[in-house]
Structures are given as structure tokens and as C-alpha cells.
Amino acid sequence: MPEVLGPVGGRQSGERTVRGVSASPDVVIIGAGMVGAACASYAARAGLTVTVVDRGPIVAGSTGAGEGNILVSDKEPGPELELALLSQRLWTELGEELDPASFELEPKGGLVVAETLDGLRSLYDLAIVQGARGVRTMAVDAESLPHYEPHLAPDLAGGVHYPQDLQVQPMLAAACLLRDARAHGAQVRTGVEVTGARRDSNGRLAALLTNVGPIPTESVVNATGTWGGEVSARLGAPVPVLPRRGFVLVTEPLPRLIRHKVYAAEYVANVASSEEGLETSAVVEGTDSGTVLIGASRERVGFDRTLSVPVLQRLAAQATRLFPMLASVSAIRAYRGFRPYCPDHLPVIGADPRVPGVYHACGHEGAGIGLSAATGHLIAAALAGKEPEIAVSAFSPLRFVEEAA
Amino acid sequence: MASSPVDVCVVGAGPAGLTAAVAAATAGRTVALVDAGARPGGQFWRHSPAGIEADRALHHDFVKYRQLETGLARFVQTGQIRLLTRHQVWTIERGARFTVRALKAGEYERTVDAAALVLAPGAYDRQVPLPGWELPGVYTAGGAQALLKEHGVLVGARVLVAGTGPFLLSVAAGLAQRGARVVGVYEANTGLGWLHHRSLRAVVRNFGKLSEGIHYAGTFARHRVWYHPRSTIVAAHGDTEVRAATVARLTRHGAVVPGSERRIEVDAIAVGWGFTPQLELPVALGTRTEVDADGSEIVLVGDWQQSSTPGVFVAGEATGVGGAALARVEGEIAGYAAAWYVNVDHESASFHPRSRRAERRLSWLRKRRLTLRAFAAAMHRAHPVPPSWLDQLQPDTLVCRCEEVSVERLRTAADDLGVTDARLAKLLTRTGMGWCQGRVCGYATACLVARFAGTGYDPRGLTERPLAVPVPLGVLAHGAAPAVPADESWRGE
Numbered sequence: 015m016p017e018v019l020g021p022v023g024g025r026q027s028g029e030r031t032v033r034g035v036s037a038s039p040d041v042v043i044i045g046a047g048m049v050g051a052a053c054a055s056y057a058a059r060a061g062l063t064v065t066v067v068d069r070g071p072i073v074a075g076s077t078g079a080g081e082g083n084i085l086v087s088d089k090e091p092g093p094e095l096e097l098a099l100l101s102q103r104l105w106t107e108l109g110e111e112l113d114p115a116s117f118e119l120e121p122k123g124g125l126v127v128a129e130t131l132d133g134l135r136s137l138y139d140l141a142i143v144q145g146a147r148g149v150r151t152m153a154v155d156a157e158s159l160p161h162y163e164p165h166l167a168p169d170l171a172g173g174v175h176y177p178q179d180l181q182v183q184p185m186l187a188a189a190c191l192l193r194d195a196r197a198h199g200a201q202v203r204t205g206v207e208v209t210g211a212r213r214d215s216n217g218r219l220a221a222l223l224t225n226v227g228p229i230p231t232e233s234v235v236n237a238t239g240t241w242g243g244e245v246s247a248r249l250g251a252p253v254p255v256l257p258r259r260g261f262v263l264v265t266e267p268l269p270r271l272i273r274h275k276v277y278a279a280e281y282v283a284n285v286a287s288s289e290e291g292l293e294t295s296a297v298v299e300g301t302d303s304g305t306v307l308i309g310a311s312r313e314r315v316g317f318d319r320t321l322s323v324p325v326l327q328r329l330a331a332q333a334t335r336l337f338p339m340l341a342s343v344s345a346i347r348a349y350r351g352f353r354p355y356c357p358d359h360l361p362v363i364g365a366d367p368r369v370p371g372v373y374h375a376c377g378h379e380g381a382g383i384g385l386s387a388a389t390g391h392l393i394a395a396a397l398a399g400k401e402p403e404i405a406v407s408a409f410s411p412l413r414f415v416e417e418a419a
Numbered sequence: 420m421a422s423s424p425v426d427v428c429v430v431g432a433g434p435a436g437l438t439a440a441v442a443a444a445t446a447g448r449t450v451a452l453v454d455a456g457a458r459p460g461g462q463f464w465r466h467s468p469a470g471i472e473a474d475r476a477l478h479h480d481f482v483k484y485r486q487l488e489t490g491l492a493r494f495v496q497t498g499q500i501r502l503l504t505r506h507q508v509w510t511i512e513r514g515a516r517f518t519v520r521a522l523k524a525g526e527y528e529r530t531v532d533a534a535a536l537v538l539a540p541g542a543y544d545r546q547v548p549l550p551g552w553e554l555p556g557v558y559t560a561g562g563a564q565a566l567l568k569e570h571g572v573l574v575g576a577r578v579l580v581a582g583t584g585p586f587l588l589s590v591a592a593g594l595a596q597r598g599a600r601v602v603g604v605y606e607a608n609t610g611l612g613w614l615h616h617r618s619l620r621a622v623v624r625n626f627g628k629l630s631e632g633i634h635y636a637g638t639f640a641r642h643r644v645w646y647h648p649r650s651t652i653v654a655a656h657g658d659t660e661v662r663a664a665t666v667a668r669l670t671r672h673g674a675v676v677p678g679s680e681r682r683i684e685v686d687a688i689a690v691g692w693g694f695t696p697q698l699e700l701p702v703a704l705g706t707r708t709e710v711d712a713d714g715s716e717i718v719l720v721g722d723w724q725q726s727s728t729p730g731v732f733v734a735g736e737a738t739g740v741g742g743a744a745l746a747r748v749e750g751e752i753a754g755y756a757a758a759w760y761v762n763v764d765h766e767s768a769s770f771h772p773r774s775r776r777a778e779r780r781l782s783w784l785r786k787r788r789l790t791l792r793a794f795a796a797a798m799h800r801a802h803p804v805p806p807s808w809l810d811q812l813q814p815d816t817l818v819c820r821c822e823e824v825s826v827e828r829l830r831t832a833a834d835d836l837g838v839t840d841a842r843l844a845k846l847l848t849r850t851g852m853g854w855c856q857g858r859v860c861g862y863a864t865a866c867l868v869a870r871f872a873g874t875g876y877d878p879r880g881l882t883e884r885p886l887a888v889p890v891p892l893g894v895l896a897h898g899a900a901p902a903v904p905a906d907e908s909w910r911g912e
Contacts, residue, residue, distance in 0.1 A: 202837060
């Protein structure tokens with residue numbers, strides 16, 4: 015019989031009292047997705063009393079709709095790359111502590127490929143500046159590509175190998191970190207929706223208001239991903255987070271044919287782009303279970319869940335361009351998710367001085383799984399009043415306020 | 420490949436879809452009838468290579484099929500119905516009109532543009548796991564019947580039939596007539612379930628349907644097939660294929676009577692626990708659903724078989740499992756309603772039959788539907804899945820055979836990882852993520868999660884399948900599979 019590690023929120027869901035929540039936790043983390051789980055784990059390990067609340071079950075949002083990327087390869091030098099490098103290190107440590115197999119942590123490495131020599135030149139340029147920031151990169155010429163991926167199309171110009179890129183099964187990773195948090199005393203309550211915040215006479219946060227009653231606390235962390243804009247407004251400290259839809263195709267289970275995370279050079283440009291319309295660039299990778307995942311599209315269509323055939327057609331065309339043998343392979347599933355994006359494509363991490371006691375940890379766009387470890391680490395440091403490990407000013411929630419002023 | 424637009428596209432050519440297509444064409448509309456099978460008729464009227472005529476003994480309501488087929492043939496000849504067989508619909512896009520996307524034999528894509536839809540996707544056998552059910556030789560009741568009707572193949576020489584519901588009788592009778600030794604029909608419930616006070620009226624009014632049972636009794640007597648009410652299969656045994664089964668008697672509450680277990684030598688087992696409606700297309704189109712009396716998720720439809728999505732009419736098992744007679748009635752109503760929908764102002768109009776004759780027909784159909792639905796409800800009350808299967812599971816019994824997820828893993832996920840619903844179970848254990856996409860294990864997963872997590876039973880969350888069938892990436896990318904067959908040596912053995 016497995017050990018039950020602290021209360022499991024779902025068992026109490028449906029009750030109308032705030033049972034299972036300690037009288038006044040040091041911090042309430044809103045959101046039981048990947049980022050909330052990482053915040054909970056690091057905060058609980060730091061000795062804080064932690065309660066995680068979520069309006070749905072755990073991992074019900076974008077965590078369950080991604081690919082589980084932990085990438086340094088797709089980040090241009092800047093604050094996000096620093097965050098990604100910290101996260102990469104922390105994920106490796108988490109894997110060692112929690113058993114990498116429990117959430118399918120795999121140091122598979124990334125392979126970015128270019129179709130043309132021009133494309134390859136820009137790839138190399140990026141790799142050089144990334145290298146200067148501590149990213150390990152390896153140029154791969156056309157002849158050597160088959161040694162990395164034997165089934166790649168034969169007419170590609172070359173690529174860059176990024177050995178630090180990792181992959182996890184994101185839902186398991188979040189569930190495992192929530193379990194780790196519970197092992198350190200945290201509580202997880204699902205079916206709890208945040209309705210507002212109560213402040214004391216000094217304007218400081220005094221309690222989190224929910225559909226099941228108020229939870230007295232001095233700190234809350236807004237880790238609600240794509241819904242971070244709405245929740246932050248309810249807390250009285252709005253940040254602009256909006257959805258950017260993406261589709262993923264899943265193939266039938268295959269023998270292990272694709273070893274790395276393979277994507278086309280345009281992916282980096284698309285990640286950084288602010289286009290309204292549809293952008294697709296194939297990201298292809300095999301998983302532990304034999305299926306191959308094919309992403310990644312980006313569209314701003316609100317929370318529209320309708321399957322888009324043109325998007326799937328483009329993803330399939332790009333994936334079969336990279337791996338021609340995939341043409342006879344069937345897609346058996348498709349899913350969509352909503353990336354939480356901010357206007358400048360950087361996440362919002364840290365204390366919000368407008369409502370002392372409110373912290374944000376959201377808006378990671380398509381990189382929330384990867385960046386969650388560093389985000390949780392930074393939030394735990396901020397809650398404990400410690401110095402952050404890297405510069406965080408670029409992630410400040412006030413940057414939007416200043417822009418608007 | 421696109422074909423010219425039609426008024427109504429009917430998906431599924433079983434009793435509901437066939438009737439709907441003929442009704443819509445009779446009302447003067449152009450129709451496309453799309454079905455995965457090689458011939459119309461669906462799973463109910465399956466064709467063998469020798470032709471359906473040769474097997475009329477195996478088929479119910481053969482006269483009805485002949486009538487429909489004749490109607491269909493007439494409209495196909497005039498071009499008013501376009502019949503697309505061997506076409507599997509993988510998705511339907513919704514704009515001002517609908518674009519139905521179908522795969523022809525997995526080789527290329529064909530689209531049908533239509534103003535209204537009738538979805539009649541049917542149902543498949545509901546399964547629950549039991550120790551040994553992954554052994555070759557363990558079939559679904561419907562699978563065993565399909566092999567017999569379509570290919571004339573007997574699943575075994577000594578066959579045990581088990582589960583619940585009147586369908587088991589038809590399967591057992593078919594097997595016995597074709598020469599299999601049916602070692603017993605193990606029906607988990609008793610006929611007494613039909614005598615429920617809420618069912619009596621419906622049963623009396625549908626006496627004709629109930630008398631089918633008497634017909635089977637004759638067949639069973641001729642072939643010396645024993646019918647065991649309130650008994651069930653609890654395990655299948657064998658090393659590489661099934662060799663034996665353990666059966667047991669059940670208490671009134673559906674628990675195994677201790678000590679009543681008995682081992683029977685068999686070489687095949689056919690098991691069915693009712694049916695699960697095939698909902699991927701309606702669900703993908705956003706239709707509202709609910710949970711029916713038998714625990715299946717079904718599409719909610721109104722008086723005219725209209726779903727909550729405008730222009731989408733649903734008929735047959737997808738609106739509640741109720742058999743072929745009900746499916747035909749619903750199909751006819753849906754066909755007329757879809758035909759009417761095509762040319763009206765959708766905001767304001769309410770349905771008005773065009774003639775007195777049509778009015779009389781529709782009013783009769785609606786009464787008949789009411790009676791047949793009451794009969795279906797009586798059937799669900801009389802044939803629940805008994806809880807015994809939950810007690811018979813071993814920790815290592817597989818719940819999801821595709822991804823090899825055991826009972827123990829589901830339990831651990833609930834105890835340890837916080838799994839509270841079926842969708843979460845899928846995300847954290849991979850149950851329902853394999854080839855079958857939860858079609859086989861969805862019901863069991865929902866039951867087990869409810870038991871392990873102490874939450875309510877809810878099958879929803881596993882029925883969302885945006886790709887209704889697997890689609891080759893080459894077809895998706897270019898509308899057709901590669902002209903030169905790919906080298907598939909990489910697939911290995």
C-alpha cells in the first residue's frame with residue numbers, strides 16, 4: 015500500500031468548507047499546474063507552510079497540453095536564457111533527488127536543423143552568442159546529421175546540437191513535485207476558486223477569498239498560467255497574460271526512431287515573434303512510450319478549442335519534410351493548449367508592490383515546464399527574503415505598469 | 420479530393436443513418452451517405468462475402484433492410500444520394516456549412532460539403548477488465564458476431580458467452596447455428612429485472628420485442644445451449660491463448676456467491692456488457708452530452724433529434740443505446756428534420772412538416788420513439804453491469820491493454836499522485852492513450868477512478884478525441900498517401 019503523503023485535495027472536493035487547509039498558511043499558491051507545483055515544492059522545502067489551491071483538478075490547464083520541453087536551445091541571450099540555464103541545472107538536480115524515471119526526465123538533447131545554407135549560418139550565429147552565455151553547442155554539418163538522426167531528410171543543410179536540452183512528461187512532473195511538496199508538509203486543495211483578496215489597513219494582503227471561504231495568509235503566489243491575467247485582476251494586481259493557442263499531433267507508438275528533440279530553425283524566430291496570425295514550425299520528438307509528438311503552432315484566437323485542420327495540415331507537412339518516413343505513420347491523437355503570453359514574451363516572476371504579499375509566477379508562454387523549476391526557486395527565495403540567484407528585474411510585474419504610464 | 424456540395428451529409432449507414440438518408444432524400448434533398456463499411460447496413464446488418472441474403476437467418480428485421488436498401492438504390496440511381504462506402508470520417512469542420520473529411524481506405528482524403536449533418540455513428544461493445552482478458556481467444560460479443568456475419572468465421576469450437584443484455588442471446592444463437600459448441604450463456608442479471616414497476620408498461624407495449632427471447636429459446640433447445648441467469652465469468656485462463664474460464668453465480672446484489680466458482684474448458688470467450696456510443700464526431704462538434712441510465716455518455720437531443728450545435732442532428736445509439744428499431748425511428752425523424760433545416764431561417768423558424776401526410780407520419784414516429792425509449796430504459800434497468808467485476812480484479816489485471824496499465828497503477832495514481840478523475844488518470848498513467856484511445860478501457864477507468872479516489876463516476880473526459888480515427892501524416896499533409904509505398908523496414912518485426 016503506497017504511503018499517503020499528506021491530504022489529497024480531490025478527496026475533499028465538493029465540500030463547502032475550507033477543510034484540509036491549515037488555519038493560516040505562510041503562503042497560498044494558486045494553481046496546481048507545473049509552475050504552482052514547483053513553487054510549492056521549493057517553498058515547502060524552505061520550511062514554509064504551503065497550501066496549493068486550484069479551481070479544477072491538478073494539472074488541468076496548459077501543463078497537460080504541452081510537450082514537456084526543458085530547453086536552452088530556443089532562447090536568445092537575455093534574461094530568459096539565464097532563467098532557462100538555472101532551470102536546466104535545477105531540473106537535473108530534481109531528477110537526481112526524486113528519481114528521473116518517475117516523471118520520465120530524459121537528457122535527450124536538442125537538434126536544430128536548417129534547410130538552407132543561409133538558415134544554417136544564422137543558426138551558427140545564434141549558437142555562438144548562446145555559447146558565450148554558457149550554453150553548450152555543437153555544430154553539425156550535413157554529412158554528420160544522420161549520425162544524430164538517421165531518418166532525417168537527406169537534403170538538409172546542417173544543424174546545431176544542444177546536449178543540455180531535456181524532456182519530461184509534464185503532467186507526471188507536476189504531480190511528482192506536488193507529491194514532494196506534500197511530503198514536506200504542503201496541502202493541496204482542488205475545487206477552490208479564487209474570488210478576491212482581503213487587505214489589511216496598511217494595504218497588505220490579509221486573506222485570500224475563495225468560493226469555499228477565506229484563507230487567512232500573508233502571501234499568495236499567482237501560478238495560474240494562461241489564466242494569470244484574470245486571477246491577478248481579482249487579486250487587485252493585474253498583469254497582462256493572454257492565450258496563444260498551440261496544437262500537438264501524437265502518432266501511433268513506434269520503435270525508438272527519433273532520439274533528439276528535432277526542430278527547424280524557424281522555430282526560434284516564431285517563439286520570439288509577436289505575429290497575430292498562424293505560425294507553425296515543426297518540433298518533432300519521440301517519447302518513452304513510443305509515440306512521436308509533433309508541434310508547434312502559435313495563434314492568437316482566444317480560448318477557442320475548435321480543432322483547426324489547416325494547422326494540423328501544416329504541422330504534418332513540416333514534420334514529414336524533416337522526417338519523410340513519417341508520411342506513412344498515423345496520427346492517433348491531437349490536442350491543443352493555450353500558452354500564457356505577455357506582450358514582451360517574458361514571464362512575470364516576483365513580488366507585486368501594488369499589493370504587498372502578492373507574488374506572480376505566470377506568463378511563461380510555451381516554456382513553462384522548462385522554466386518552472388527556476389521560477390519556483392526564485393519565488394521560494396523571495397518568500398524567504400533571500401537574494402535571488404539571478405537578476406530578476408526583467409520579470410518584474412511593474413514593467414507593464416511603467417509602460418502604460 | 421472534394422466532391423460537389425450536398426444538402427445533408429449522413430455519417431454512418433447502419434439502421435439510423437440509412438433511414439435518415441432515405442428520409443432526407445424523400446423530402447427532396449441531395450444527400451451524401453458516408454460509411455466505413457464496404458456495404459451499407461452498419462454493424463447491425465453486416466454482409467458476408469456471399470451476400471447478406473445468404474445469411475438472412477442471422478439477421479433481424481431483414482425485411483426492413485430490404486426496404487431501405489431498395490429506397491437507397493433508387494435514390495443512388497437518380498444521383499440524389501451519393502453513397503461513399505469505405506470512407507472513415509476523421510473530423511468535421513464547422514463554418515457557415517460543414518466540411519466532412521473522410522479517409523478513403525486510409526489512402527486519400529475526400530471532403531463533403533454539406534449544409535446539415537445527421538450523425539449516426541452507432542456504438543461498440545462495452546468491456547470491463549477481468550483477469551486474463553488480454554489472452555488471445557477472448558473476444559467482445561460484437562466482435563465474435565462480426566467475424567461470423569462478415570467472414571463466416573467461428574471464434575472457436577467451444578465458446579462461452581458471458582456478460583449481460585439481450586444481445587448475448589443473438590450472439591450465442593448465431594454461434595450455435597453455425598456449428599460452434601456454446602458451452603453456456605452466462606447472463607449476470609435475471610429476466611426478473613424486466614418486471615421493475617417502472618418498466619412494466621414499456622414491456623407490455625413492446626411485447627413483440629420481448630418475444631424475440633422465445634425465438635432464441637427454441638434455438639438454444641435445439642443446440643443444447645444452457646442459459647445461466649445471474650451468473651458471470653470471473654476469469655479467463657491460459658498461457659498463450661485462452662484454455663478455460665472460471666464462472667460463478669451472483670447474489671441479488673451482483674456479488675460473486677462464495678464457493679460457486681466453476682472452471683470450464685473453452686477455446687474462445689465472447690463477452691459483452693452492453694454498448695458504448697461512439698461519440699467522437701458529435702463531441703468534437705461541441706454537442707452537449709449527458710450520462711445515460713446505463714452509465715454511457717450520450718448526446719443530448721431535442722424533439723427533432725437536433726443537438727445543441729445548430730445543423731447537427733444525431734440519431735441511433737449515440738443518443739442512448741436502444742437498439743435498431745429505435746435507431747430507425749430516430750433516423751427517420753433526423754432525416755426529415757435535417758432536410759427541413761437546410762432551407763429555413765434558422766433563428767426564428769420552428770419545424771413544420773410540409774404536408775398532412777408527413778405530419779401524420781412524424782407524429783406517429785414521435786409516439787413510437789417514446790415507446791421504444793421507455794423499452795430501452797427498461798432494458799438498462801434490467802441489465803446493469805454488476806459490481807462483481809471490481810471485486811475480481813487482481814493488482815496486476817490490466818485495465819488498459821494498449822498501454823499495459825494495471826489496476827495497481829491506477830490505484831497508486833489515485834493514492835499517491837492525486838488522480839481524481841478519468842482524464843487525470845489518462846494523463847498520469849497513460850490509460851486510454853494507446854491505439855484504442857480509451858474506447859475499450861474508458862468505462863472501466865471511470866469506474867475504478869471513482870472507487871479509488873472516492874469521487875463520483877463520470878465517464879466524460881475520455882471521450883474527447885479530436886481525431887475520430889487515425890490519420891496517416893502523409894494524407895494529412897498532402898491529402899494523399901505517398902505515391903510510392905514507403906520503405907517500412909524501420910518498423911522492424
